Amino acid sequence: xxxxxxxxxxxxxSSGNERHAVQNTDAKKxxxxxxxxxxxxxxxxxxxxxxxxxxxxxxxxxQSMTVSIGVRRTAESNDRFxxxxxxxxxxxxxxxxxxxxxxxxxxxxxxxAAGTFPDETLFVLTFTKDDNGLLAIYKNNDELTVxxxxxxxxxxNDLSIERLGGNLENNANNFDGRMYEVVxxxxxxxxxxxxxxxxxxxxxxxx
Numbered sequence: 107x108x109x110x111x112x113x114x115x116x117x118x119x120s121s122g123n124e125r126h127a128v129q130n131t132d133a134k135k136x137x138x139x140x141x142x143x144x145x146x147x148x149x150x151x152x153x154x155x156x157x158x159x160x161x162x163x164x165x166x167x168x169q170s171m172t173v174s175i176g177v178r179r180t181a182e183s184n185d186r187f188x189x190x191x192x193x194x195x196x197x198x199x200x201x202x203x204x205x206x207x208x209x210x211x212x213x214x215x216x217x218x219a220a221g222t223f224p225d226e227t228l229f230v231l232t233f234t235k236d237d238n239g240l241l242a243i244y245k246n247n248d249e250l251t252v253x254x255x256x257x258x259x260x261x262x263n264d265l266s267i268e269r270l271g272g273n274l275e276n277n278a279n280n281f282d283g284r285m286y287e288v289v290x291x292x293x294x295x296x297x298x299x300x301x302x303x304x305x306x307x308x309x310x311x312x313x
Contacts, residue, residue, distance in 0.1 A: 117143060117154055117270070127154035127270045134275055139284075141310070142178075145271040147185070147282035153271040171265070172295045174232040176286030176307040179225040187281040189273025190266035196233070197279070198223055205233075205243060207258055209265060214258045216243060218250050225283075230307045234294045235265065246313070247304050286311050 115135040117127040136152040137144040145152040189195030232244040241258045243250045272280025
């Protein structure tokens with residue numbers, strides 16, 4: 107929605123915690139269309155900043171979390187969809203097989219089966235990070251198995267969430283596509299709760 111005072115783009119936080127995702131610069135505002143927010147990774151790189159301060163989503167180090175995002179990629183490119191800065195982000199690789207996480211010290215990549223994260227397709231991506239830094243990845247309601255390499259298990263797996271649509275403004279690797287809904291929880295949800303969240307997002311997306 108908009109703010110009449112400063113023409114702000116705001117994706118409102120419905121939790122009641124006032125952690126809205128906002129953008130004040132016109133050239134960096136995504137587009138709101140019926141049921142989704144459209145991000146463009148052109149030169150201006152659409153991004154939204156999540157309000158910081160007390161209760162901000164600073165999940166660094168081994169803080170557990172569950173994140174579910176209803177998405178549709180425009181193309182198979184390096185798409186950073188969440189992040190904080192140049193050293194903390196989560197994103198797709200430049201194909202339909204990889205998820206990439208940068209956690210301070212280095213980039214960690216999980217490779218899945220061919221066609222797992224296709225473009226022009228609606229799906230719900232969910233990842234959980236437990237207190238040991240171990241990530242589990244789900245597409246819709248199905249847990250994915252790493253096809254090659256190792257799972258991401260770094261115990262110092264930082265990921266602070268200060269932005270939607272990327273980790274930096276004016277970054278060509280920021281997200282290009284649609285986000286229908288983003289649900290962020292500061293714990294690893296139970297199987298039932300995770301499935302309820304995923305099914306709610308799938309219903310909203312019509313899948």
